Structure formats: C-alpha cells, structure tokens
Amino acid sequence: MNLEQIAAGILIGIILGFLLRQFLSIRLKLKAEKEIEAEIANLQKKKEEILEEAKKASLEIIEGAKKERERLLSDLQQKEDRLFQKEKILDEKEANLIEKERIFQEGLKKIEEKERILNEKEKELIAELEKISGLKKEEALELLFKKIEKDYEEDIFRALSKLRKNLKEAVEEEAKKIIVETIPRYAKSVVSEITTTIIRLPTEEMKGRIIGKEGRNIKHFENLTGVELIIDETPDIITLSSFDPVRREIARIALEKLIKDGRINPATIEEKIAEAKKEIEKEIEEAGKLASYEVGIFDLPQEILLLMGRLKFRYSYGQNVLNHSIEVATFARMIAEELNLDATVAKKAGFLHDIGKAVTHEIGGNHLEIGIRILEKYNIDEKVILAMRSHHETYPFAIPEAYIVLAADIISGARPGARRETIEIYLQRLQELEKIAYSFEGVEKAFAIHGGRELRVFVVADKVSDLEMFNLAKEIASKIERELTYPGEIKVVVIRENRAIEYAR
Structure with a gap:
C-alpha cells in the first residue's frame, strides 16, 4: 500500500510539473508576443516618422529643383534673346557688307575701265613722242638718267660718303656697346703661366735620399720625367723646372708620392711615375667634363671631352688654352644673344675653336686644320665647324656666328694680362x-x-x-x-x- 501511494504521488508530481511547465511556457510566450508586438508598434511608428521626414525632404528637393529649373530656364531664355539680338545685328551687318562689296566692285570696274583708257592714251603718247624724237622709250630713259647722274654726280657721291660714314660710326658704336656690356659680365681671374713648381720637404735629410748614391735617383727621375730637379741651399724646398706643364705635373705628383712613401730607389721611382701618369689621365678627363659643364654644353662625345681636357696643360702666349676656350665660349654666347643670333652654335664653336692644339705635338699641321678634321671625324654640327674655322681669318666667313667667334677670340686674348708673348x-x-x-x-x-x-x-x-x-x-x-x-x-x-x-x- 505504501508503494502504491508513493507511485501515485510521484505520478501526480510529474503531471503537476508538466502542467506547471506548460503554464510557464505559455505565459512566457504571451509575454514575448506582447514585447514583439510592442517592438513592432515602435518600429512602425519610427517607420512612419522616417517616411514623413523623407517625404518632407523630397518635397524640399523637388521644390528646390523646380526653382533651379525655373532659374535655368530664365537664364537660357535671356541668353537666347541676346543671341537672337546679336544674330539680328550680324544679319544687318552682313547685308551692309554685301551692299558695300557690290558698290566696291562697281567702283573697281569703273577704275579698271579708266586705267585701261589711261594706258591706251599713255601708249599713244609714247608712240607719238618716239615718232617726234626719233628715240625709243628705253633710249630716252637712259639719256635722262645719264644727264641726271652727270648733273648731280657730286651730290650723289657726297650723300653716299655721308651715308657710309654714318653707317660705319653706327656699327662701331654698336660694336663698342656690345663689347662694353659683354666683358664686365665675365668675371674671371687671369691665370699667368709658370715654368717651375716648388715642392716642400718634411726634413732637409730628404734631399739626400732624393739625390741618391752618386746622384742615381735624381738622374733616373729626370730621365723618366724630362723635368729638372733643382736642389740648392734653400731649406726644405726642391724646385721642379720644365716648360711642359704636363711633365711638370707628373713629376710633382710622383715626387710627392715618393716623399710620402719614403722608399726612394729607381724601381719605386718608375712605379710612382706610372701612377702619376694615370692620375693625370684621369684629371684630363675630369677637366674636359667640368669645362663643358661650366659653359653649358652637354652633348659632346667623350673623345672630344678628353681632347679638351688636355688643353688644361697647354698654353698659348702664357694663357691657359682651356681657360681661353671657356672664355671664348662665354663671350661668343653673350655677343650672339645681344645680336639675336644662334647662341648655341656660337658658344660651341668658341669652346672648340682651339681643340687642334691638344694634338699639335703629335700630328703634323697647324692647329686649325687639325681641329677641323677632329670635329668632322666626330660628326660635330657643320654650323659649328663653319663658325670656328674662320677665327684666324684663313677661311671665308660662311655664317654670322663666325664673326662672333673671331671677336670673342680677340677679346679673350686682348684682355689686360691675359697673355705674355715673351714666355x-x-x-x-x-x-x-x-x-x-x-x-x-x-x-x-x-x-x-x-x-x-x-x-x-x-x-x-x-x-x-x-x-x-x-x-x-x-x-x-x-x-x-x-x-x-x-x-x-x-x-x-x-x-x-x-x-x-x-x-x-
């Protein structure tokens, strides 16, 4: 009995639990449905508010668009009215022009008719005059001109002389003006030539090492470089003497390397001289590039730049040829700009006019002919060759820039202190x-x-x-x-x- 009661109690508990769970579930469901309905109502309200705002905004946009449309239509109407008015005026002007052209054509026809009549009368008169005088028109004109020339020969000669004098004075005045304006614009120091270089020694004892046993080192050095070493009683100084600046510079570099190295013997002397020669070759290359950059020429072949670099160690009447070439290029450009001529051709011709001097000691002939052959070999512009070849007046002046190169060359060489003829x-x-x-x-x-x-x-x-x-x-x-x-x-x-x-x- 007790077991039945317990089982019945458990069953009743399960049933009650199930019913309670169902009740709670239904209650929660109802609550959720109410919340969802409330949320839906809230969203519906917001939707209506958004639609209302959108409607208002769209109405405002439509209203603004209508106003803008009306304004644009008004502007277009005004422009159309103005264009119509202008078109009307142009039509009136065109009609007036057509009428004027008609009148002009009628007048032109009348003039042509009168001109024809006058020509016929002129021919009749000339024929009558030829018949009376027994001379043709050309013969009569020739006699007339001869008589006028004879009667006014002195006056004509005086007028021509005055004209030539005035023209010459004007040309000279203009040339002086251009030169006076050009030279002050080029400010560069004058480099005078020397034939000696001084080397300072760290100690007096170094002189003995340079001379070597029985003069072996100094003789070997002089034989290889062609430069004389002058060693006297002046303390801590050796003088290098040579008329050739390339040799002197090679000797200077080599001697300074020997002094720094400390090992001075025939083998080391040969080694340092070889190194110095390589450095000079590099310096020549850099000198050519820097010179072309200085004058603003950037399209020259590498071979031309190397030849121009060699001019750094060439002198003419005491004036460094590379510096002279830079000066001539600068003066030529300035003068060409003043005269509205081709400044590029004048500048390049001035820069290259003495290039032949770089190889005159290796190739027979004068520097001008050598320079022309070099420029032709490397396909330099023909105008540049025509401009540079007349700077000694051995060739005719083929183009105006040739006169400029000659003038620039003279200006560079004639500047005070630029050249020394004795050296x-x-x-x-x-x-x-x-x-x-x-x-x-x-x-x-x-x-x-x-x-x-x-x-x-x-x-x-x-x-x-x-x-x-x-x-x-x-x-x-x-x-x-x-x-x-x-x-x-x-x-x-x-x-x-x-x-x-x-x-x-």
Missing part, C-alpha cells in the same frame, strides 16, 4: 729644340732642360750603336746651329741605355 717665344724655342731631336731616326725621348741650355736625348739601344750615338749628338748640335737663334750655347747629351732583366723564382 711664349721661350717655350716655342724649347719645343723646337725637342722637335729637332725627334727628327732623327732612333730617338725615343727628348727633353729640353736647364732653361733650354741642355737637350737630353734618349735613343733606342737596338737602333743606335755607341759609335753612332756620338755622331748623332754632333748632327743634332749642327742642326740646332743652322735652324735656331739662341743666346750662349746649348749642350746636347745623347743617352743610350741597356737593361738586363731577370727574375729569381
């Missing part, structure tokens, strides 16, 4: 000494040293024997006596050197 004569004599030595077969190198008082000649050992060496010295001396004029005497030293080289491995 040019001295350098020319030294170059002629070396040229005489090179004219003999078997000569490898020749250096004029000691201010031109000594000519040191190196010969190829395979081509010149010891006996022939003495004869060669005599022949060179005789040729110098015949062809050159010089003060005092010139010592000719011919050197024949044999080397035996072997390697220990």
Whole structure:
C-alpha cells in the first residue's frame, strides 16, 4: 500500500510539473508576443516618422529643383534673346557688307575701265613722242638718267660718303656697346703661366735620399720625367723646372708620392711615375667634363671631352688654352644673344675653336686644320665647324656666328694680362729644340732642360750603336746651329741605355 501511494504521488508530481511547465511556457510566450508586438508598434511608428521626414525632404528637393529649373530656364531664355539680338545685328551687318562689296566692285570696274583708257592714251603718247624724237622709250630713259647722274654726280657721291660714314660710326658704336656690356659680365681671374713648381720637404735629410748614391735617383727621375730637379741651399724646398706643364705635373705628383712613401730607389721611382701618369689621365678627363659643364654644353662625345681636357696643360702666349676656350665660349654666347643670333652654335664653336692644339705635338699641321678634321671625324654640327674655322681669318666667313667667334677670340686674348708673348717665344724655342731631336731616326725621348741650355736625348739601344750615338749628338748640335737663334750655347747629351732583366723564382 505504501508503494502504491508513493507511485501515485510521484505520478501526480510529474503531471503537476508538466502542467506547471506548460503554464510557464505559455505565459512566457504571451509575454514575448506582447514585447514583439510592442517592438513592432515602435518600429512602425519610427517607420512612419522616417517616411514623413523623407517625404518632407523630397518635397524640399523637388521644390528646390523646380526653382533651379525655373532659374535655368530664365537664364537660357535671356541668353537666347541676346543671341537672337546679336544674330539680328550680324544679319544687318552682313547685308551692309554685301551692299558695300557690290558698290566696291562697281567702283573697281569703273577704275579698271579708266586705267585701261589711261594706258591706251599713255601708249599713244609714247608712240607719238618716239615718232617726234626719233628715240625709243628705253633710249630716252637712259639719256635722262645719264644727264641726271652727270648733273648731280657730286651730290650723289657726297650723300653716299655721308651715308657710309654714318653707317660705319653706327656699327662701331654698336660694336663698342656690345663689347662694353659683354666683358664686365665675365668675371674671371687671369691665370699667368709658370715654368717651375716648388715642392716642400718634411726634413732637409730628404734631399739626400732624393739625390741618391752618386746622384742615381735624381738622374733616373729626370730621365723618366724630362723635368729638372733643382736642389740648392734653400731649406726644405726642391724646385721642379720644365716648360711642359704636363711633365711638370707628373713629376710633382710622383715626387710627392715618393716623399710620402719614403722608399726612394729607381724601381719605386718608375712605379710612382706610372701612377702619376694615370692620375693625370684621369684629371684630363675630369677637366674636359667640368669645362663643358661650366659653359653649358652637354652633348659632346667623350673623345672630344678628353681632347679638351688636355688643353688644361697647354698654353698659348702664357694663357691657359682651356681657360681661353671657356672664355671664348662665354663671350661668343653673350655677343650672339645681344645680336639675336644662334647662341648655341656660337658658344660651341668658341669652346672648340682651339681643340687642334691638344694634338699639335703629335700630328703634323697647324692647329686649325687639325681641329677641323677632329670635329668632322666626330660628326660635330657643320654650323659649328663653319663658325670656328674662320677665327684666324684663313677661311671665308660662311655664317654670322663666325664673326662672333673671331671677336670673342680677340677679346679673350686682348684682355689686360691675359697673355705674355715673351714666355711664349721661350717655350716655342724649347719645343723646337725637342722637335729637332725627334727628327732623327732612333730617338725615343727628348727633353729640353736647364732653361733650354741642355737637350737630353734618349735613343733606342737596338737602333743606335755607341759609335753612332756620338755622331748623332754632333748632327743634332749642327742642326740646332743652322735652324735656331739662341743666346750662349746649348749642350746636347745623347743617352743610350741597356737593361738586363731577370727574375729569381
């Protein structure tokens, strides 16, 4: 009995729990439905509010669009009215022009008719005059002109002379004005030439090391560079002397390297001189590039720039040729701009006018002809060649820029202090000494040293024997006596050197 009661109680509890759960579930469902209905009502309200606001906004937009449309239509109507009015005026003007053209054509026809009648009468009169005078029209005119020329010959000559004088004065005045305006615009110091370079030594003892045992080092250095080393009692100083600035610069660089290295012997001397030559080659390349950049020329071939760089170590009448070329290019550009001519052609021609001087010691001929051949080889603009080739007036002036290059060349050379003719004569004599030595077969190198008082000649050992060496010295001396004029005497030293080289491995 107790078990039945317990089972009944459990069953009743389960039923009651189920019913309670169902009740709570229904209650929660109803509550959720109410909340959803409330939320839906709220959303519906917001929807209506948004629609209302959108409706108001759309009405405002429509209203604004209507007003803008009315304004645009009004503007278009006004413009259309104005265009119609202008079109009406143009039609009236066109009608007036047509009428005027008609009147003009009628007048032109009348004039042509009158001109025809006058020409016929003129022909009749000329024929009548020819019949009366017995002369044709051309003959009568010739007689008339001769009579006028004879009667007024003196007045015509006086007028032409005055005209020529005034023209010449005007041209000279304009030329002076251009030169006066051009020269002050180019401010650059004048570089005067020197033939010596001073090297400062760290100690006086370094002089002995440079001289070497029995003068071995200094002789080897001078033989390889062609530069004289002057060592005197001046403390801590050695002077390099040579008329050739390239040799002198190579010697300076090599000697400074030797001093810094400390090892001074024939092998090291040869090594440092070779290094110095490479540095000079690089410096020449940079000099050409910098010069072209300075004058604003950027389209020259590399080979031309290298030749221009070599002019850094060339001098003419004491004036550095590269600096002179830069000056001529600058002056030529300024003058061309003043005269409204081709400044680019004038500038480039001025820059390249002395390029032949870079190789005159290697190629026979004058620098102008060599320069023309170089520019033609590298396809430089023909106008530039025509402009540069007349700067010595050996060629006719083919284009106006040729006159400008000549004027710029004269201005650069004529500036006070720009050139020194005495040193040019001295350098020319030294170059002629070396040229005489090179004219003999078997000569490898020749250096004029000691201010031109000594000519040191190196010969190829395979081509010149010891006996022939003495004869060669005599022949060179005789040729110098015949062809050159010089003060005092010139010592000719011919050197024949044999080397035996072997390697220990």
